[in-house]
Amino acid sequence: MILTLPLIISCQGEQSTLNTAGxxxxxxxxxIVVTAAAGAIVWVCVVGLMLFAAARRxxxxxxxxxxxxxxxxxxxLPASLLFILLAYVLFSMPATRPWFEKSRADVEIEITGxxxxxxxxxxDERGNVLFENANEIRLPAGRKVRLLLRxxxxxxxxxxxxxxxxxxxxxxxxxxxxLEPERVGIYxxxxxxxxxxxxxxxxxxxxxxEPQAFASWVEEVSSxxxxxxxxxxxxxxxxLQHGCGAxxxxxxxxxxxxxxxxxxxxxxxxxxxxGASANDPSGRMAFVRNAGAIKPGxxxxxxxxxxxxxxxxxxxxxxxxx
Amino acid sequence: MKRCLTCIAGxxxxxxxxxxxxxxxxxxxxxxxxxxxxxxxxxxxxxxxASVRTAAIGIEAPKTRAPESGMxxxxxxxxxxxxxxxxxxxxxxxxxxxxxxxPPPDLSQSIGxxxxxxxxxxxxxxIRYTGMPAWPATHRDDEVWTMVAFLRKLxxxxxxxxxxxxxxxxxxxxxxxxQCHDGKxxxxxxxxxxxxxxxxxxxxxxxxxxxxxxxxxxxVAGMDLQEIANITGEYSKTARNCRHIGTASAPTLVVEGxxxxxxxxxxxxxxxxxxxxxxxxxLPAAYIATQLALFRGGNRVESVNQERMAFAARNLTDxxxxxxxxxxxxxxxxxxxxxx
Numbered sequence: 298m299i300l301t302l303p304l305i306i307s308c309q310g311e312q313s314t315l316n317t318a319g320x321x322x323x324x325x326x327x328x329i330v331v332t333a334a335a336g337a338i339v340w341v342c343v344v345g346l347m348l349f350a351a352a353r354r355x356x357x358x359x360x361x362x363x364x365x366x367x368x369x370x371x372x373x374l375p376a377s378l379l380f381i382l383l384a385y386v387l388f389s390m391p392a393t394r395p396w397f398e399k400s401r402a403d404v405e406i407e408i409t410g411x412x413x414x415x416x417x418x419x420x421d422e423r424g425n426v427l428f429e430n431a432n433e434i435r436l437p438a439g440r441k442v443r444l445l446l447r448x449x450x451x452x453x454x455x456x457x458x459x460x461x462x463x464x465x466x467x468x469x470x471x472x473x474x475x476l477e478p479e480r481v482g483i484y485x486x487x488x489x490x491x492x493x494x495x496x497x498x499x500x501x502x503x504x505x506x507e508p509q510a511f512a513s514w515v516e517e518v519s520s521x522x523x524x525x526x527x528x529x530x531x532x533x534x535x536x537l538q539h540g541c542g543a544x545x546x547x548x549x550x551x552x553x554x555x556x557x558x559x560x561x562x563x564x565x566x567x568x569x570x571x572g573a574s575a576n577d578p579s580g581r582m583a584f585v586r587n588a589g590a591i592k593p594g595x596x597x598x599x600x601x602x603x604x605x606x607x608x609x610x611x612x613x614x615x616x617x618x619x
Numbered sequence: 620m621k622r623c624l625t626c627i628a629g630x631x632x633x634x635x636x637x638x639x640x641x642x643x644x645x646x647x648x649x650x651x652x653x654x655x656x657x658x659x660x661x662x663x664x665x666x667x668x669a670s671v672r673t674a675a676i677g678i679e680a681p682k683t684r685a686p687e688s689g690m691x692x693x694x695x696x697x698x699x700x701x702x703x704x705x706x707x708x709x710x711x712x713x714x715x716x717x718x719x720x721x722p723p724p725d726l727s728q729s730i731g732x733x734x735x736x737x738x739x740x741x742x743x744x745x746i747r748y749t750g751m752p753a754w755p756a757t758h759r760d761d762e763v764w765t766m767v768a769f770l771r772k773l774x775x776x777x778x779x780x781x782x783x784x785x786x787x788x789x790x791x792x793x794x795x796x797x798q799c800h801d802g803k804x805x806x807x808x809x810x811x812x813x814x815x816x817x818x819x820x821x822x823x824x825x826x827x828x829x830x831x832x833x834x835x836x837x838x839v840a841g842m843d844l845q846e847i848a849n850i851t852g853e854y855s856k857t858a859r860n861c862r863h864i865g866t867a868s869a870p871t872l873v874v875e876g877x878x879x880x881x882x883x884x885x886x887x888x889x890x891x892x893x894x895x896x897x898x899x900x901x902l903p904a905a906y907i908a909t910q911l912a913l914f915r916g917g918n919r920v921e922s923v924n925q926e927r928m929a930f931a932a933r934n935l936t937d938x939x940x941x942x943x944x945x946x947x948x949x950x951x952x953x954x955x956x957x958x959x
Contacts, residue, residue: 416878449878449879534892537890537892538893539893540883540888540896542884543883543885543886543887543888543931544883544884544887546875551886551890552887553874553875553887554875554883554884554887555876555877555878555884556877556878556882596881596930598923598927598930599923601923602923
């Protein structure tokens with residue numbers, strides 16, 4: 298079974314601890330390599346000792362040499378190895394779990410785990426909300442990012458393996474996670490604490506962008522938020538008519554509900570429903586028709602009464618770039 | 620000893636067989652004409668009073684609503700449902716109902732002998748073996764309290780005052796709905812803003828027993844779907860098709876809902892855009908609050924729309940309900956909204 302492990306574990310892809318794209322994840326990857334190497338040394342020693350003992354076929358050793366083997370192999374070697382490992386871990390710890398708050402973050406994002414999605418708020422220097430998003434975070438490469446992790450209902454856990462270590466999201470607490478992405482790309486992070494029936498359908502995507510691209514994206518989204526959207530946009534009427542705005546907000550429109558995910562610029566997201574479905578017309582229409590069939594336990598009700606053309610209009614509206 | 624037991628057993632058997640024979644041969648008089656024996660009368664009456672007194676223990680009248688707000692509605696219902704047996708200030712009890720056993724009491728005389736809580740028990744649960752029915756809808760204690768408030772005023776009403784409450788002039792014009800739904804009764808919504816579809820769904824809900832009201836279910840009883848369509852069609856002709864007008868001062872709950880308590884925004888659906896969702900602007904606050912309480916308690920679920928609303932209302936506090944209700948009732952007074 299152990300032999301199949303290399304086939305099962307993924308050393309690459311968008312969700313891998315070993316495929317690092319940020320300094321924190323790199324430290325963790327080093328930690329894995331070093332502890333694995335130390336473990337390998339111990340394993341080789343133990344197996345060697347075992348073979349040595351087996352080769353002697355029960356032949357007794359002199360008392361003094363036996364004492365030496367015990368002293369070196371049983372005390373000095375393990376103790377020094379463990380000491381070296383401990384020193385190394387303590388030395389590398391501040392990088393992933395700082396003992397003191399770092400002075401300043403370049404970007405601050407508040408992420409709240411909800412059953413079964415992520416509420417994402419980008420904050421300005423004073424901690425005010427710039428704009429809200431859901432199930433996707435965008436980060437600038439080479440900048441310090443401070444994530445404020447919260448939970449609305451139950452414990453969730455936040456983990457972008459390629460970017461940083463795992464951190465629980467606990468109701469009533471704000472856990473801080475620092476990270477510094479280094480490589481531009483798309484990375485995936487699933488919820489890693491069982492949170493209910495649709496736990497396995499709760500994941501997020503992180504897009505690491507060039508700093509200039511990130512800045513202009515933030516600028517574009519923040520300014521669009523303040524100006525009213527084109528009310529004649531195809532499908533907006535259907536979206537508002539069927540009451541979608543009671544729970545979902547689309548910035549710049551009459552839809553201002555706060556219960557569910559903010560749907561502004563949904564077209565940017567790779568998937569919908571926190572990774573549950575593809576963000577294409579059939580995926581969106583099926584989700585609006587009966588979200589509970591795709592995400593069991595989701596709060597969103599089914600809408601059996603919306604006619605096909607309205608459903609398509611809503612889907613087109615959400616999927617269209619604005 | 621043994622012989623004694625045999626005697627007793629024999630007597631029980633003979634009494635049982637004898638009793639069954641008397642009943643089976645039809646020798647018991649169940650006619651109402653002769654009345655009860657004085658003794659029976661006294662026992663039945665005492666048991667009834669004691670039972671009502673005990674059932675009223677622990678019942679508390681709601682304090683949130685002014686009793687006057689439902690006077691007309693209760694009077695109209697009284698006239699329609701109760702006065703047949705109990706008479707009214709306008710009309711004495713007729714000899715046929717007085718020949719019932721027991722005869723229904725003249726309420727102007729008897730109301731005063733009951734407390735409000737006891738009246739509540741009688742109106743809600745009815746009285747067995749008398750002909751007094753229970754309230755026809757469950758979970759509508761609010762309506763029962765409205766009736767109780769009216770009943771306690773009843774002994775003091777003269778024919779003119781009673782007719783005044785009834786808004787009888789609307790009947791002469793063939794608009795009996797307007798007796799209550801004239802926009803002046805806090806518990807009866809006016810229709811001016813509602814779509815034909817919403818009105819039809821509501822009346823059909825009452826007719827099919829899916830929407831519960833001891834008053835409206837009695838009103839629509841005996842109608843058919845065609846008749847309901849006629850009524851709502853007639854109303855929609857006079858309706859002014861008002862649209863929602865938002866204002867900046869709306870409470871956050873109305874505009875955005877609550878992300879922590881998971882409450883959808885009222886305006887998301889009640890903006891007049893979908894005809895099967897009611898427009899709340901200008902509805903009486905007491906009516907909105909009553910319906911919200913029904914939704915919150917899971918007691919208004921006639922269709923998928925109401926199930927959604929029950930979800931929306933499940934975490935509302937009483938304060939939220941009044942806040943929201945007062946907001947909508949103060950919104951867009953009918954005339955100015957419609958003239959735009």
